[in-house]
Amino acid sequence: MRSDLFASDNTAPVHPRVMEAILAANEGPALAYGEDPLSARARSLLREQTGARHVFFLHTGTAANVVGMAPFLRPYHAVITSHIAHLNTHECGALQRATGARIFPVVTPDGKLTPEHVEPFLHASGNPHESQPAVVSITQPTERGTLYFPHEIRALADLAHRHGLLLHVDGARLPQAAAALGLSLGALTAECGIDILSLGGAKCGLMYGEAVLLWVDTKEMPFHLKQTMQLAPKMRFIAAQFLALYEDDLWLGLARTANTRAQHLARELAALGITIAYPVETNAVFPRLPAPVARRLLDHYTFYQWEDDIYRLMTSYATREEDIEIFARKLRSFLEAV
Numbered sequence: 001m002r003s004d005l006f007a008s009d010n011t012a013p014v015h016p017r018v019m020e021a022i023l024a025a026n027e028g029p030a031l032a033y034g035e036d037p038l039s040a041r042a043r044s045l046l047r048e049q050t051g052a053r054h055v056f057f058l059h060t061g062t063a064a065n066v067v068g069m070a071p072f073l074r075p076y077h078a079v080i081t082s083h084i085a086h087l088n089t090h091e092c093g094a095l096q097r098a099t100g101a102r103i104f105p106v107v108t109p110d111g112k113l114t115p116e117h118v119e120p121f122l123h124a125s126g127n128p129h130e131s132q133p134a135v136v137s138i139t140q141p142t143e144r145g146t147l148y149f150p151h152e153i154r155a156l157a158d159l160a161h162r163h164g165l166l167l168h169v170d171g172a173r174l175p176q177a178a179a180a181l182g183l184s185l186g187a188l189t190a191e192c193g194i195d196i197l198s199l200g201g202a203k204c205g206l207m208y209g210e211a212v213l214l215w216v217d218t219k220e221m222p223f224h225l226k227q228t229m230q231l232a233p234k235m236r237f238i239a240a241q242f243l244a245l246y247e248d249d250l251w252l253g254l255a256r257t258a259n260t261r262a263q264h265l266a267r268e269l270a271a272l273g274i275t276i277a278y279p280v281e282t283n284a285v286f287p288r289l290p291a292p293v294a295r296r297l298l299d300h301y302t303f304y305q306w307e308d309d310i311y312r313l314m315t316s317y318a319t320r321e322e323d324i325e326i327f328a329r330k331l332r333s334f335l336e337a338v
Contacts, residue, residue: 005323007302008203009173009258009283012316015205021244022207025236034235042239045246051190052197052213056221057238058230061172061210062091064198066098067228068212069135069168071220072196075100077134079168080121083107084143086170098228102131110278111142114152115159122163135196136160137168140188141177145262145284150183150192157193166216167193172200176282179255190215201241205254205317209238254317258283261315261324268328272335277310285313296334301327 004011014022030036034043034057043055058064065087069079079095081087083105087095095101106117113136124130136156141147157167169189171177174197178188189197197213214221225231232238245251259282266280269287277286288309289297297303306312315324 002300002302004302005319006313006315006327007304008314009176009316010202011302012205012318014207015244015250015254015317017250018205018207018241018244021240022237025240030236032233032235033231034239036236036239038236038243039239042242042246045243046199046211046213049246050185050197050213052215053217054214054221056212056214056225057232057235057242058210058212058225059208059232059238061086061170061198061200061202062094063228063230064200064210064212065091065137065168065170066094067221067224067230068196068198068214069095069101069137069166070099070224070228071218072166072216073099073101073134076132078102078104078121078131079135079137080104080106080113080118080133080165081137082111082113082139082142084111085137085139086143086172087137087139089143101134104131104133110146111139111144112146112148112152113138113156115155118156118159125163133163133165135166135168137170139170139172141173141180141282141284144278144286145282146279147177147180147281149181150187153188153192153194157195160195161193166195168196168198169194170198172198172210173203173282174199175204175251175255176258179252180259180282189213201238201245203316204251204258205245206241209241211242255283257317258315258319261319261321264321265313265315265319265324265327268324269331272328272332274331277306283315285315286310287313290335290338292338293331293334296337297331300330 199211
C-alpha cells in the first residue's frame with residue numbers, strides 16, 4: 001500500500017486537540033456567519049498575537065490569498081510575485097477570475113523577491129496603457145522551503161508603501177517559518193510592515209480552515225467573502241480549530257516537529273549520497289533522485305516531481321523518526337539495485 005506520508009503536510013491527520021475543539025464546539029446552537037462567541041474569541045486572539053486590525057476565517061488557502069487581496073484590486077491592477085509562487089502556479093487563475101487583475105511573475109533563483117526584482121515593474125505606475133501594480137505578494141516560507149528574514153520583508157514593505165502598493169504574505173506555512181526563525185507571529189507580520197496575511201491551518205494540524213489578517217482597513221471584505229462562497233454559516237467550527245492551535249502555542253510545537261523531521265530526513269538522504277537541491281530551512285526537502293530510483297520509490301510513496309530530477313518531500317508534525325528511517329532503508333535498497 002502506497003504511503004502519502006511525504007506528499008504534503010496537509011496529508012497529516014487532524015491533531016487530537018483540534019479534533020477535541022471541534023467536538024466541544026458542537027454543543028447547542030450558535031449564531032451563524034461568524035457572529036458566535038468562538039469566532040469572536042478567535043479573531044481577538046489572532047489580533048492580539050499579530051497586531052492585525054481585522055481577522056476573517058475562510059475554507060481554503062487559495063481563497064485566503066484571493067479574497068485577502070480582492071478588496072484592494074481592480075481589473076486594471078497587477079500583483080507582483082515570484083514565478084514559483086502558489087498564487088501563480090497552483091491556484092488555477094483564481095486571482096484573475098475573481099478580481100480581473102493580472103499577475104506579474106518574477107523569475108528568481110530561490111523563489112524569494114527582493115526590492116531589485118520589484119522595482120522594474122513600478123515604471124508602469126500611472127501609464128493608462130499598462131496594468132498598474134497594486135500588490136507585492138511573497139510566500140513565507142517560499143515554495144522551495146526557504147525563508148525570508150524580517151529585514152528582507154521590511155525592505156519589500158517599505159518599497160511597496162513608497163509606491164502606494166500593499167504587501168501580501170502567503171503564510172500557508174507561516175507557523176513553520178516562525179518556528180524555524182525563533183520568532184513570534186507578530187515579529188514576522190506587524191513588525192515587518194506587511195498589509196495582508198493568508199494564515200494557514202490545514203498544513204499545521206487543522207481539519208480545514210485558513211484566515212485572512214489585515215493591517216489595512218476595508219469595508220468590502222464581508223461582500224467578497226459572500227460572493228466567493230467563503231462566508232461559512234457554521235464558522236464556529238473553523239474558529240474553534242484556530243483557538244486550539246494558537247491559544248496555548250500548540251502551533252509552535254507542531255511546527256518545530258515538522259521542521260526537525262525535515263532536518264532528519266535531509267541527513268538520512270545526505271548519508272546515502274543524495275544531493276539536496278535547496279537549503280532545508282523549514283519542513284520541505286528537495287532531493288535530486290535518479291529517475292529509475294524515483295520511479296521505484298513512487299510505487300511505495302506519494303511525492304511530487306518539482307523540476308527535472310528534483311523531487312519534493314514534505315514532513316509534518318505527524319512524521320515519526322521511524323517513518324524516515326524506513327524510507328531511507330527503502331531508498332538505499334533501490335540505489336544499490338541501480
